[in-house]
Structure formats: structure tokens, C-alpha cells
Amino acid sequence: MTRPAIRPGNTGAGTPNTGTKLEHRRPPLKSASCNDLGEAHIDRRHTLAGWVGRRRDHGGIIFVDLRDRSGVVQVVFNPELAPDAYRTAEQLRSEWVIEVQGDVARRPPGSENPALPTGTIEVIAREVRVLNSSLTPPFYITDEVEADESLRLKYRYLDLRRPEMQRNLILRHQVVKYIRDFLDSRGFLEIETPILIKSTPEGARDYLVPSRLQKGSFYALPQSPQQLKQLLMVAGVEKYFQIARCFRDEDLRADRQPEFTQLDLEMSFVDQEDVLALTEELYTGMIESLTPEKKLIKPFPRLPYAEAMARYGSDKPDLRFGLEMTDVTDLAGETEFRVFRSTIEQGGIVKGLVAPGQAHYTGSDLRRLEETAREFGAGGMSHLRLQGDGSLENLSEENILLSPGLRMPAEWSRRLAARMGAQPGDLILLMAGPANRVNLWLSAMRNYLGERLGLIDDQLLSFAFLTGFPLFDWDETNGRWDSSHHPFTAPADGKEPLLDGAELGNIESKAYDLVCNGSELASGSIRIHRRELQEKIFAILGYSKEQVEERFGHILEAFEYGAPPHGGIAPGIDRLVTILAGADSIRDVIAFPKTQSGADLLFGAPAPVDAAQLRDLSLRLVE
Ligand code: ASP
Secondary structure (H helix, E strand, O other): OOOOOOOOOOOOOOOOOOOOOHHHHOOOOOOOOHHHOOHHHOOOEEEEEEEEEEEEEEOOEEEEEEEEOOEEEEEEEOOOOOHHHHHHHHHOOOOOEEEEEEEEEEOOOOOOOOOOOOOOEEEEEEEEEEEEOOOOOOOOOOOOOOOOHHHHHHOHHHHOOOHHHHHHHHHHHHHHHHHHHHHHHOOOEEOOOOOOEOOOOOOOEOOEEEOOOOOOOEEEOOOOOHHHHHHHHHOOOOEEEEEEEEEOEOOOOOOOOOEEEEEEEEEEOOOHHHHHHHHHHHHHHHHHHHOOOOEEOOOOOEEEHHHHHHHHOOOOOOOOOOOOEEEOHHHHOOOOOHHHHHHHHOOOEEEEEEEOOOOOOOHHHHHHHHHHHHHOOOOOOEEEEEOOOOOOOOOOHHHEEEOOOOOOOHHHHHHHHHHHOOOOOOEEEEEEEOHHHHHHHHHHHHHHHHHHOOOOOOOEEOEEEEEOOEOEEEEOOOOEEEEOOOOOEOEOOOOHHHHHOOOHHHOEEOEEEEEEOOEEEEEEEEEOOOHHHHHHHHHHOOOOHHHHHHHHHHHHHHHOOOOOOEEEEEEEHHHHHHHHHOOOOHHHHOOOOOOOOOOEOOOOEOOOOOHHHHHHOOOOOOO
16 A cells, blocks of 8 residues: 655654644643544644554554544554554554544545545554543444443443534533523523522432431432522522522432532513523524424424323423314213223213324224333323325225224214315324323324324424413322422412312412423413412421421521512433433433433442441431
């Protein structure tokens, strides 16, 4: 293989005259980072440093993929040009740390790698220095590798070397920086609040920290800085934010972590629309500048909770596709179908959705779909296949295929189809049961079909604000009222008198959520800022006067010293970055996450402690 001669000269001591900001980006030992190099650097000498990725020995010439944070560049060791460097290269193994001095050259025609940003060039090594060796890593450090996640978490420092993970860390940094710059430009102050505090309820279990100095007493880690930010409003701060760590001892689900990060913000002298407008501006600006390849629908729709439940069966609907639902309880009541009749007699509903163009489903397709519905918890699912084409009015009896049990004339099917907006060629799916259950099952089916029918545009971020949530939910298990959001949320304007009535479940609140592609990304509310109203809410939630005084006395008292009207929101950072990065799990955008069972596999936390530590805290473990 003939290689172009290298013109000696620039030793890489200074910044090459390329107009890039290499000088500021690279660590001091290097003259450039791997990914900075391109055709503009050809014939220049550079000093690089990083990790040995793949090493290939091609009959007398050794190729090393040198990787650093910026990316990868190919380094060539030629025994004739640099015999010492070549001999060292023979020893190199995966993940050794090296410093290489060499000359940038165009790759010989035919050997370019279009998959690599630096794929048209390579670095012809002159000198190499081993900075450190490495054990053979437990998995290859590449994006293609599908290592077991527990292994990745145990060796997180190796997992984080993978380019995809580096990209996620960079994106996360950019998101947080964008937030800080944006809010600074709007007059917000970033203020830290304590981690060792007293319970501030968000509906989860607290993490407790025993006090050594006050034996028998405990701090609680904040589930969010909720009360602290409200106290900052009483303190006259007017606009506060914090990139806040929150701690909630919950059973973990795929998109939850015991500690997670929120952008926590609060403003005085605002109403709901002010908070939503600011949040919308922040999100659209951030996404358009950081991930311009994503598509947004602007402005973000404001969707009342009741409407979201009716149309999508969910308070975090995926709005990237339609498949809206229709309540057909009245039409179902006309049938003799046992399941429908008994559901309706027990106060339940019949609701369905239309899978457009899917009337061709066979009996076994439908059985499989019903099986899926059962996995979502549904007892079953009925269907109508509207075969043929043309208009609905002319659809004949033999073209309407009903699920067994639904023996109804064509006229009924046509009325049902018209109500649901179905056309010949469509498949109608119906579920029956208690309203909250039907919504749950049918929205799972809706999400399943959205995916399965290919209705989802991967680049689309479909945001919406949900508004008008109920103030209280009935907690079946404990037989009491619970705050739907949290106890500090204000009732909607004019609804306060209803707090003295019996219909507590029908009181609208000033809480709102931001949802995107089927996930909740933020929630917030306009707050209560008067003591009597806050006390009334605590009483409805079942707190005794003593409990209220003991747990919330400080904030109630603060409300008596000129608390301004205020409200805020708290967008989750982990989920947002997951969506922007297109990552599979929030664990992929958190540097050191915990497993589903709350374990840190790298440190081995949680872990037992010494008897002496327990003694210091006056704690004894019970069997
Ligand atoms: N503190 C609330 C939460 O963490 C958000 C808010 O009301 O601002 O969900």
C-alpha cells in the first residue's frame, strides 16, 4: 500500500489555523481531540490522547481506532516510518490509554469510512507513549454491543465511555445549560434548598436520615422542594428556580429512579397561563436549538383533563396519532349482549376506538388482539369489521362482521360506526367495564395499535398541557380523600365554596401537567396562599389539628405574613433528556443510576453499616 508522503513541519504545538476553537476544547496534553480532525488538518502534525478501541494488524501495518470524548480517529503505525512507535503498537490492547503524535493524511482511495466523521483521514503515527494499560474490559466499548445492563452498571465508568453514553451526557449538560440561561434571561434566581429537611409530601414514601445529635429524630430527604420554593415566594424572591434532586421511596418502574432531577420553578403574581406560556417557550426554544431534527406542534394544545379522559382514556395521552375513543354505552344498551348489559346495569360503560383500514383482520388476528387486551387487564374485547368500500349508508349486512355475541342488525352497526367516525374498511374495537378500568385498558390498546399500525412519527414530539384536574381523588384502599396533585394546590376560581359540600370529587383544581408522547414531563399548580384555605384542605385530607401543626405549622404561619399569590411547575429532567436523546430508558441519561430494585451496582449500595455507626445514631436493627 502506498501512502502519501507526510510533510513534516507543524509539530502540533499550537492551534492549526483552521478557524475552529480547538484550543479551548481539548485537554492541555493534546493539540486536538480525535473528532476535531478533518481534511483541513491534512499534512499537519498533532498530538492526540485517548483510549485504544479496535486494533487491527494488517500484514505489517497496525491500525488503531483511537477514541476520546469527541469521537474516533484511525491511527496508522507503519514500521518503516516509525519503527519504535510500531513496536509499541504491537503491545497495545483494548482500552489502553495512549498519547500519539502523528501527521494527518488523506486515506488512500477506497479505504474511507463514511460511517465515521473522521472517515476520510487518518493519523500516521510518529511517536506513541503508553499512559496506562488496561485489563480486558468485560464488554466491548462500542454502541453496537448489547451487554447485560447489570454488567454495564457494575462497570459504569466503562459503559459511559461508549459514544452513545457520552452523547447523552453532553445532551444533558446542554439541556441544563439552556434552562439556566433561559431562566436567567427571564429574571429567575437559582437558589439551593436543603437536602436534610422535614417531610414535604408529594404522595410517596420519604427517605429518612437519623440524626446523631438529636437522638431518635430524623430528617426526611425532600420529595421535592415544594414547601421551600413556596417559602421563597413568601420571602419576596418572586422568581425562583433550581435544578433540584428529589427523593421518593417508591416501587420503581421503568421510568422512575429513587432520586431524580427536576427543574423546580416558582413565580409570584402569576396565573396558570403565565406558567404554561413560560414553560412552552422554554421547551420550544430548547428543542429547536438542541435537537432541531425533532418536529414540534406549536402552540402546545391545552387539553382539559375530562376531555383527555374521554378522548384518549388517559391523562398522559400520546398525541402523535389519533385513534380517539368514543363512549357508546347507550348504543351498547340496545343489544342483548350479556357482557354489555351486565356492565351497564352495574354502572359501567362501553367505549371503543376505530382501527382505520383494518377490517381485513382475520379471526386469528382478532384472537391475538383480544389476547393482548387481556394482557392489559381487560376481560375481553368485542369488534365489528366493516368490510368493503363505498359509503357507510350503503354498507350491506353481509359486509358487517360482528364478534360472536353481538347479534345486531346492520342498521345498528351503521349507527355505531357513524357515531365513532368509522368507514367501510375499518375495524371497530369495543370494551366494557367500570369507566376507570375501561379507560386504562383501552388506552393501553390505543398505544399498542398506534405503534403496531405504524402511526407514530419517531421525530415528532407531541406536547400538550393538561389542565382542570380534579382537586381530590378518592383513595379506595384507605377510604379517604387524597390530593390529586399535592395539598398545596389551589381549587379553581369560584370552586372554594364546594369544599364545604359533599361532592369533593367534582372540584376542579388549578393543577396542570405537561405531557409528551405518552409521558408526563412536568406538573405544577397555582398554590394556596391563605392559611384558612390551606387548613381546610388538610382537614379534608384527614389530618388532625395536631398533625397539621406538627407537620405544616411553619408554612401555615408563613402564609400569615403576607404570602403573595404564587404558582409554579417542576419538569423532570431525566425523562426530558431521555426523549430528546431517543434513549430507551432514563438510566441511559443518568451518569450513575440505580437498578429497578434501587441498588447501585458499582458501589454496592445500599449496604449494611458498622455496629459502631448504628450506636452513634442510637439505632438497633430488629430481625
Ligand atoms: N412539587 C411538584 C412535584 O414535584 C411540582 C410542583 O407543583 O411544582 O411534582
